Amino acid sequence: MTTPALEAQGISKRWPRTGAVLADCSLRVERRTVHALIGASGSGKSTLLRCLGLLEPPDAGSILVDGVLAVDQGFVAQDRSVRRSVGMVFQEPSLFAHLSALANVALAPHRVLGLDPDAARNRARSALDRVHALHLADRRPDELSGGERQRVAIARALVMEPTVLLCDEPTSALDPLLTREVMAVLRELALDAGTTMVVVTHDLDFVAAAADSVDFLHAGRIRMSGTADLLGTRGLDDELDRFLQRS
Amino acid sequence: MAVASRAAPRGCNRASTTASINGVLRTLAPVLALLATMAAAADDGLSRVRASGIMRWGCDISGGAPFAFPDPSDPDRVIGFEVELAEELAHRLGVRAERFSADWLALIDALEADRCDLLINGFEVTADRARVVAFSSPYFRYAQQLVVRAEDRDRFTSLADLAGRPIAVLNGSASIESLRSAGVPPSLIVEYDDSLAPFTETVIGRVDACLQESFIARFFAGHDPRLAVVDATFDPGVYAVVVRRGDDALLAAVNAALADMRADGTLGRILQRWGLWSDAQRELGTDRGPIVATIPEAIGTPPEDGLPWSLVLWSLARAAAMTALLTIVSMPIATFVGLLLAIAILHGPKPLSRFCHGYVLLTRGTPLLVQIFLLYYSLPALGAWLGIPELLTWNKVVVGIVCLAANYAAYEAEIHRAALQAIPQSQWDAARALGFTRAQTLRFIIVPQSWRLSLPAIINDLNSLIKDSSLVSMIGVQELLAVALGIGKASFAVPSMLVAAAAFYLALSLLADWFGQSLERRARTVGALPEPIHR
Numbered sequence: 199m200t201t202p203a204l205e206a207q208g209i210s211k212r213w214p215r216t217g218a219v220l221a222d223c224s225l226r227v228e229r230r231t232v233h234a235l236i237g238a239s240g241s242g243k244s245t246l247l248r249c250l251g252l253l254e255p256p257d258a259g260s261i262l263v264d265g266v267l268a269v270d271q272g273f274v275a276q277d278r279s280v281r282r283s284v285g286m287v288f289q290e291p292s293l294f295a296h297l298s299a300l301a302n303v304a305l306a307p308h309r310v311l312g313l314d315p316d317a318a319r320n321r322a323r324s325a326l327d328r329v330h331a332l333h334l335a336d337r338r339p340d341e342l343s344g345g346e347r348q349r350v351a352i353a354r355a356l357v358m359e360p361t362v363l364l365c366d367e368p369t370s371a372l373d374p375l376l377t378r379e380v381m382a383v384l385r386e387l388a389l390d391a392g393t394t395m396v397v398v399t400h401d402l403d404f405v406a407a408a409a410d411s412v413d414f415l416h417a418g419r420i421r422m423s424g425t426a427d428l429l430g431t432r433g434l435d436d437e438l439d440r441f442l443q444r445s
Numbered sequence: 446m447a448v449a450s451r452a453a454p455r456g457c458n459r460a461s462t463t464a465s466i467n468g469v470l471r472t473l474a475p476v477l478a479l480l481a482t483m484a485a486a487a488d489d490g491l492s493r494v495r496a497s498g499i500m501r502w503g504c505d506i507s508g509g510a511p512f513a514f515p516d517p518s519d520p521d522r523v524i525g526f527e528v529e530l531a532e533e534l535a536h537r538l539g540v541r542a543e544r545f546s547a548d549w550l551a552l553i554d555a556l557e558a559d560r561c562d563l564l565i566n567g568f569e570v571t572a573d574r575a576r577v578v579a580f581s582s583p584y585f586r587y588a589q590q591l592v593v594r595a596e597d598r599d600r601f602t603s604l605a606d607l608a609g610r611p612i613a614v615l616n617g618s619a620s621i622e623s624l625r626s627a628g629v630p631p632s633l634i635v636e637y638d639d640s641l642a643p644f645t646e647t648v649i650g651r652v653d654a655c656l657q658e659s660f661i662a663r664f665f666a667g668h669d670p671r672l673a674v675v676d677a678t679f680d681p682g683v684y685a686v687v688v689r690r691g692d693d694a695l696l697a698a699v700n701a702a703l704a705d706m707r708a709d710g711t712l713g714r715i716l717q718r719w720g721l722w723s724d725a726q727r728e729l730g731t732d733r734g735p736i737v738a739t740i741p742e743a744i745g746t747p748p749e750d751g752l753p754w755s756l757v758l759w760s761l762a763r764a765a766a767m768t769a770l771l772t773i774v775s776m777p778i779a780t781f782v783g784l785l786l787a788i789a790i791l792h793g794p795k796p797l798s799r800f801c802h803g804y805v806l807l808t809r810g811t812p813l814l815v816q817i818f819l820l821y822y823s824l825p826a827l828g829a830w831l832g833i834p835e836l837l838t839w840n841k842v843v844v845g846i847v848c849l850a851a852n853y854a855a856y857e858a859e860i861h862r863a864a865l866q867a868i869p870q871s872q873w874d875a876a877r878a879l880g881f882t883r884a885q886t887l888r889f890i891i892v893p894q895s896w897r898l899s900l901p902a903i904i905n906d907l908n909s910l911i912k913d914s915s916l917v918s919m920i921g922v923q924e925l926l927a928v929a930l931g932i933g934k935a936s937f938a939v940p941s942m943l944v945a946a947a948a949f950y951l952a953l954s955l956l957a958d959w960f961g962q963s964l965e966r967r968a969r970t971v972g973a974l975p976e977p978i979h980r
Contacts, residue, residue: 253874278880286878292871296893306879309889351875358879 201265203229203362203394204284209249209259219245220256221418227362227411230392234405234426237415238441243398244289244366246415250396251286251364264361282310285360289367291347293339299326299350300335303357311358325357326350328391329383345376349383356387362394363387369401377401384408402429402445414438490562490688490695500535500542503561505549507918507927509640509934511664511719512567513544517936518753520760520928526719527565530584533711534565534686537702546921551818553578556689558822563699564687569619571682579690581699583683584712586725589623590659591675592666594647598673601654604629611635613643613655620656623680641665641939644672660721683729710734757932758945764928765949771842771914771924772953775849776907782850783857787865788887790858801858808855814916817848821920845917853910860902864895897968904961911953925949 204227211220219242227233235243248254250261252274261269268280275281293302304322307313313321326332329349339347348368355363365384369377381404387393388408399405405412406426414422416437422428432439494500504513506523513525523544535542545561552564556578569587570580593601601607604627612629614620616636624634635652637643643655648671657665659678666672686703688696706712713734716722720739727733789801808816821844839847868891876886918927925946933942 251878253877278882281877282880284878286875288871288875290871292869292875294872294875294890294894296897305889306881309885310880354875354879 200229202226202262203231203264204233204250204396205262206246206250207260209246209256209261211245211249211254211256219418220249223259223415223418223420225413225420225423227394227396229394231410232388232395232397232408234409234412235396235398235415236400236402236405236412236441238444241415242418243415247364247366247396247398251284252281253286278310282358283361285355285358285363287348287352287355287363287365287368289370291339291344291351291371293342293347293350293354295339297339298335299331299337299339299342302339302350303354306354306358322353322357325353328356328387329353343376344372345379348372348376348380352380352383352387356393362396365395365397365399367398367400369399400445402442405429414441416441490692491698492694494538494540494562494695498540500531500538500540500563501545501561502531502535502542503545503547503552503555503564504531504566505552506544506546507931507934508549508566511660511721513565514935515760515928515931517932518756520757520932520935526715526721527567529715529718530706530712531565533706533715534699534702537705538698546923548919548921551822551919553687554818554822556687558825560822560825562688562695567684568687569682570685571619574687577690578687579692579696581686581688581696582703583685583729584703584707584731585684585716585721586681586723586729587658587660587684588678588681588725589620589656590662590678591654591656592644592647592662592672593654593675594650595671595673597653602675603677604679607654609633610653611651613637613646613652615640615643615657619658619680619682624656626680639939640934641937644669648672659723664720681725704730707731757942760928760932761925761945761949764923764925765953767842767923768911768914768925768950769953771845771849771917771922772907772911772957775846775853775914776910778846778850779853779857779906779910780903782854783859784861784892786854786858787861790862791865792883792887805855805858808852809859813848813852813913814919816852817845817917817920820844820848841917841920841922844920845914845922849910849914849917853906856906857899857903860899860906861895864899865891867898868894897965900961900965900968904957904964907957907961908954911957912950 205225207224209220209223210218212218223242223246225233235246237243245254249256249259249269252261252268255274256269256272258272259269260267260271263280263283266280266283268275268277268284293299294305297305300319300322303325304315304318307321308315308318311318323332323335326335329352331346331349331353334342334346334350337346339350342350352363352365352368368384369380372380381401384395384397385404385408388395397404397409406429409426412422412424412426412428413420414428414435414437422435422438424431428434428438429442432442504527506513506515508514511526513523513527516522516524528544531544532542545555547555547560549566552566553574555561556564564578568574568580570583574580591601591604591607604624611633612624613635614624614637616638621634621636625631635646637646640661643652643657644665646652647655648669654675655662662674666674686699688699703712707730710732711734713722713726713732714737716726716731717733717737718740722733786801786805790798790805792798793801821841824839824844872890872894873886876890881890915924915926918924929942929946930939933939936942
């Protein structure tokens with residue numbers, strides 16, 4: 199069996215004031231596959247993704263990225279190369295407002311990877327090209343539409359060539375038209391380029407078309423795991439049925 | 446002899462801008478005195494003077510004529526009877542005179558902090574002061590004299606005639622004590638901070654008379670047809686050179702030189718030149734010497750053909766350059782240090798964060814003026830204590846810049862803190878996910894954005910710093926306001942000099958705004974990666 203791109207075991211997390219959000223979540227994401235996290239709002243999927251993205255230290259559990267221990271018993275490794283191997287796209291694009299689209303994408307290759315500015319820019323251009331945003335290279339973030347911004351944000355994560363790309367409801371802030379534009383890019387990345395992804399999403403069409411595996415979260419626990427076929431089932435689990443009915 | 450109990454008897458001094466400062470200084474006096482005693486370990490003044498070949502004498506050149514003041518026809522030159530006295534004294538000690546300027550109220554502290562060797566600036570010999578400093582034998586005898594409106598010349602011929610009427614005096618002067626001891630109720634003693642104000646208030650009629658030291662009454666009112674000087678004088682007193690207590694060798698040398706100057710007519714000649722001679726001076730043993738004419742500067746009237754504006758403007762322009770220098774050097778330091786403080790407060794380890802927060806609270810919570818004074822007058826003591834007397838060599842401009850920068854850094858820190866906190870957490874998350882360290886995130890992502898937010902407030906502070914920089918005139922830095930007031934008082938043109946100074950301030954302020962706008966424009970343009978540099 200090959201090493202999975204991402205493996206999480208027993209992730210638990212509770213907020214000091216509001217109580218438990220994650221309880222004993224484990225998952226395994228194989229290379230060149232797309233893993234979807236679905237569930238109602240407040241089910242803990244965004245928190246789980248932030249833990250996987252090493253932005254939030256879990257209280258317990260471990261996370262391996264490409265076989266390397268990134269979180270061990272709740273402690274996040276300080277090794278920056280591990281952190282770089284997990285890319286992240288957020289609900290809000292959060293582009294760096296003071297930089298052009300190109301510079302947004304090129305900054306990390308230049309400053310984090312240490313590439314010289316020309317090499318960083320070339321790499322950024324090809325990343326922008328992959329999300330069909332090369333023509334936006336010189337625009338400022340406030341000159342871009344929401345969908346364009348999110349595509350640049352995807353390019354900014356991709357340019358670091360992460361082992362796995364984590365997407366946290368990347369279209370929740372977009373209208374349906376822009377949603378389609380961004381999901382098309384993600385689908386292309388998943389199906390054509392074979393990018394390993396973990397996607398938190400409400401877009402079940404995307405899950406059906408692109409996801410190789412699906413986890414259904416409810417009340418901080420992974421309640422059901424399976425393939426995208428899970429979406430077509432009824433009667434297996436009450437909560438899943440209720441969720442699918444509402445979505 | 447009149448004994449004044451207040452801190453600052455003196456013929457004519459101070460700008461109204463420094464009025465509120467008096468209280469602060471009085472409160473500070475014990476602290477400064479303590480610091481000064483720490484520094485008083487310095488060896489005796491005479492050997493220092495002889496060794497360096499320089500006699501540093503302290504005075505306040507904004508005190509106005511005829512003491513030591515900017516020459517109205519050449520404002521760069523400081524003239525006055527005390528300037529000539531100091532030069533003659535230095536000559537007789539075999540050294541060169543070097544003037545040290547500071548606000549009059551700070552002169553004794555400056556002396557005790559060894560910023561100068563002695564003071565010659567209308568210091569009246571009083572019992573209170575004699576407990577703190579040592580006085581030489583006197584060089585001038587004065588008395589109190591009333592000035593009334595010309596039309597009241599025959600109505601008010603003595604203090605008794607003015608019973609129940611308001612009388613103007615210079616704030617803190619010996620005249621107040623004279624009136625009090627004569628039984629005038631405090632409600633009728635109207636104090637003014639400006640030396641000219643008692644006269645103008647008399648002319649206007651808000652008060653019916655003003656009481657001044659006699660030669661000042663004659664100097665300012667003697668040539669004004671709207672005013673009359675009442676003949677009788679009372680409550681005489683004397684001026685003497687001030688030296689540090691215990692500086693006996695220097696005091697003896699000064700006394701010997703003064704005795705010679707009184708006996709050989711040199712002092713008499715100087716007093717005659719400045720129109721200050723009166724037969725009362727003989728009571729001090731001063732010989733009149735050969736009769737000499739009064740010099741035009743001593744007549745005490747405005748220059749006939751008005752102010753020499755080209756010279757005055759040139760002086761103001763150079764003083765404005767000093768103001769600009771103080772601002773241009775302090776503000777970038779304040780902005781940068783403020784940023785470091787804000788980052789330390791928000792992101793530093795707890796002890797550092799607390800320390801920096803404490804610094805901001807302390808600095809914002811105490812007057813800038815107090816900080817300037819404390820630093821300037823404690824440096825020598827600190828240097829002696831630390832065994833690095835080089836600290837003494839910090840000149841007043843450097844002290845001024847350090848104080849302005851340190852004070853404004855606290856304010857800029859709060860501006861930066863607000864701006865840093867306004868950058869959404871998602872920017873930090875995005876940077877962290879890309880592998881940026883915290884330091885890199887601050888440097889390349891957070892600060893470039895917070896800078897844009899803080900810039901308008903910083904430019905606003907730059908504007909107020911231009912004007913706050915006038916506070917360093919208290920330690921004798923000749924910046925715009927101090928120079929304008931000095932010239933104004935010496936040439937009876939305070940209002941027009943203030944307007945001229947205001948015009949220069951406005952010009953500086955507009956320049957600052959223009960600079961700020963171009964900075965904001967630059968900050969708004971979209972950033973690109975830096976061009977390749979040698980790495």
